[in-house]
Amino acid sequence: MKFGVDYYPEHWPKERWAYDAKLMIETGIEVVRLAEFAWAKLEPEFGKFDFEWLDEAIEILSKEGIKVILGTPTPTPPVWIIEEHPDILPMDVNGTRLGFGGRHHDCQSNENYLNHIRRFVRIMAKHYSNNSHVVGWQIDNEFGNSHQKLCTCDSCKHAFHVWLEKKYTTIDKLNEAWGTVFWSQTYNRFDQIPAPLPTPNAHNPALLLDWKRFASDLIVEFQKIQIDIVREECPNHFITHNFMGFFDKTDYFDLAKDLDFVSHDQYPMHFREGSDLTPSPMRSAAALDLIRGMKQKPFWIMEQQSGPSGWEVIGATPRPGQLKLWTYQSIAHGADTVVYFRWRTCLFGTEEYWHGILPHSGEPSRRYDEVKKGIQDISPVMDEFKGHTSEAEAGILFSYDQEWAFQIQPHHPDLNYVKHIQGYYKAFHEANIPVNFLSEEEDFSKYKLLIAPLMFLMTPELEAKLEKYVADGGHLVLTMRTGVKDWNNAVAPKTLPGDISQVVGIKIYDYDCLREIKQDICWTKGESTDVEDISKWCDIITLDGAEALAVYRSEFYQGTPAITSNSYKGGVGYYVGTELGPNMMKQFVGYAVDKVDIRAIMATPVGVEAVRRRKGNTDYVFLLNHNGRTVELNIPSDWNVSLGREFVNGDKLNLPAYETALFTVKY
Numbered sequence: 001m002k003f004g005v006d007y008y009p010e011h012w013p014k015e016r017w018a019y020d021a022k023l024m025i026e027t028g029i030e031v032v033r034l035a036e037f038a039w040a041k042l043e044p045e046f047g048k049f050d051f052e053w054l055d056e057a058i059e060i061l062s063k064e065g066i067k068v069i070l071g072t073p074t075p076t077p078p079v080w081i082i083e084e085h086p087d088i089l090p091m092d093v094n095g096t097r098l099g100f101g102g103r104h105h106d107c108q109s110n111e112n113y114l115n116h117i118r119r120f121v122r123i124m125a126k127h128y129s130n131n132s133h134v135v136g137w138q139i140d141n142e143f144g145n146s147h148q149k150l151c152t153c154d155s156c157k158h159a160f161h162v163w164l165e166k167k168y169t170t171i172d173k174l175n176e177a178w179g180t181v182f183w184s185q186t187y188n189r190f191d192q193i194p195a196p197l198p199t200p201n202a203h204n205p206a207l208l209l210d211w212k213r214f215a216s217d218l219i220v221e222f223q224k225i226q227i228d229i230v231r232e233e234c235p236n237h238f239i240t241h242n243f244m245g246f247f248d249k250t251d252y253f254d255l256a257k258d259l260d261f262v263s264h265d266q267y268p269m270h271f272r273e274g275s276d277l278t279p280s281p282m283r284s285a286a287a288l289d290l291i292r293g294m295k296q297k298p299f300w301i302m303e304q305q306s307g308p309s310g311w312e313v314i315g316a317t318p319r320p321g322q323l324k325l326w327t328y329q330s331i332a333h334g335a336d337t338v339v340y341f342r343w344r345t346c347l348f349g350t351e352e353y354w355h356g357i358l359p360h361s362g363e364p365s366r367r368y369d370e371v372k373k374g375i376q377d378i379s380p381v382m383d384e385f386k387g388h389t390s391e392a393e394a395g396i397l398f399s400y401d402q403e404w405a406f407q408i409q410p411h412h413p414d415l416n417y418v419k420h421i422q423g424y425y426k427a428f429h430e431a432n433i434p435v436n437f438l439s440e441e442e443d444f445s446k447y448k449l450l451i452a453p454l455m456f457l458m459t460p461e462l463e464a465k466l467e468k469y470v471a472d473g474g475h476l477v478l479t480m481r482t483g484v485k486d487w488n489n490a491v492a493p494k495t496l497p498g499d500i501s502q503v504v505g506i507k508i509y510d511y512d513c514l515r516e517i518k519q520d521i522c523w524t525k526g527e528s529t530d531v532e533d534i535s536k537w538c539d540i541i542t543l544d545g546a547e548a549l550a551v552y553r554s555e556f557y558q559g560t561p562a563i564t565s566n567s568y569k570g571g572v573g574y575y576v577g578t579e580l581g582p583n584m585m586k587q588f589v590g591y592a593v594d595k596v597d598i599r600a601i602m603a604t605p606v607g608v609e610a611v612r613r614r615k616g617n618t619d620y621v622f623l624l625n626h627n628g629r630t631v632e633l634n635i636p637s638d639w640n641v642s643l644g645r646e647f648v649n650g651d652k653l654n655l656p657a658y659e660t661a662l663f664t665v666k667y
């Protein structure tokens, strides 16, 4: 199964289903996802089940050879459940119960809701366990979407207390770890601890971080409850969930552990201000690479954009060729299967303007033709690299704990963990150097170069793991605010950057948050005489064995190191004391990759990505032109084109707007 689509037969007359199935198979669609919002249709009243329509839809689709993934419809508890148990509705921080009417109108710790889920999911899983057309399950839908504001109801508060007691065992230990002696916040019992409701000023940062961790664990547990049931009833089906790239409410590394593989919803062009109104190849690529990092293996796209997106306002129409380009980008970065959202644009409900492959009329037109051509062109080669990834030699550590800690205390109002990390990622992306995102639990030794930005929270174990990585020959980049806090989010009484100082050969006794202060840096080593503004933060570094690669150019710490390098046992420890601008970042990453001989796939013009999937000694190199105009590239003579032959002329590739060429390269 290489391609699929999200289909809602319940939105269309039955008479249409067979025609849809026929059109799908003609497009190359071999799998559909069904039913993830269909609880009310499957159980219109308590205990009165109606699987007939879904059985029939599956049957009709299967006649064309289409397989089915079922979503557990738990994001949409029907109104009769809410009527019976209004306490299922989530509560915001002001104590207001949210209403029925959207989706995910549920508190995920609520026992009444969980009981209904246990009951319904078991019945549904039993019903489909022997259906040979069903191949797998998606649990719920986009956990955390619509749960942006975490529920603060009594049930969640109680669950938080249980979670805290399990973690700290005694209230004294919690008081000690959180430092509740500050402002007389000492607790006598776990059940006195508040959810972080508005206070006259601010909460204890340790409480806030544990609340975020608790809320994440709640989702992981909520998923697990359903996974256990589905696995028991349907041992032959796979189980996945659709993630949302850099979404921040759930630790996706944790969520991924219980799944057979992860899926992701990829919408490069959005519709609301502040989100991706203008598509960014880098941000799209970063989301895909992060998702691949969840299990360090290929993944599925469970929702690939298939037209303009929109609810109350509408995003721009993806230009002809962009839907195909974004599909190929997903595949290039590690998707083995791409499922489009959605088949046909709905005539009612919130998502009337979220466009599917087919328009409202149902008549196949431009988008259908583009998706069909895209599928047909690439399908024949996809099996060759299925199961294989880019085999990156560089890695970037990503941590939800660090992200949450910076959300609580960003230091500089504009410091954003994800954007900071993406600053490093962008340098790799623009240079076409494969890079993996990885968690602190991964084996670091696979990487020649490891970038570990903003390691604000530190444990002795993590410090030791990083030290060993460098001692054994790894090149490690640490950055500003490393080692400031313990894992409970209280400050460690150490000279920064803590016990890892010896690895980077520096000490930090002072720092400067760049609030309305301009600062820039220049290189002390190498050819470049560039000067560039830096932002947000300056660690004022004292060398303790390291050498300075770049220095600050003004203020009382003018001439002191901003970037350092230190030989430590078999490896090198770099330290970057600030947030670099794009030019210095590019030069610094270029310097660090050269030192370990990591090679770029090739140099490309701006807006052209070169991405690889590596199998044995063969690279499958995708060249993706995100520009709205043709670009010309020189192709090495030993590269064999397998897609986009028509754009190749001798050693020249004339890649039109939004087109892709794929080459096989032996190395």
Ligand code: GAL
Residues within 6 Å of the ligand: 141, 142, 145, 265, 303, 341, 351, 354
């Ligand atoms: C996704 C969601 C889909 C649909 C789509 C368009 O986030 O999983 O169910 O809502 O967005 O809004």
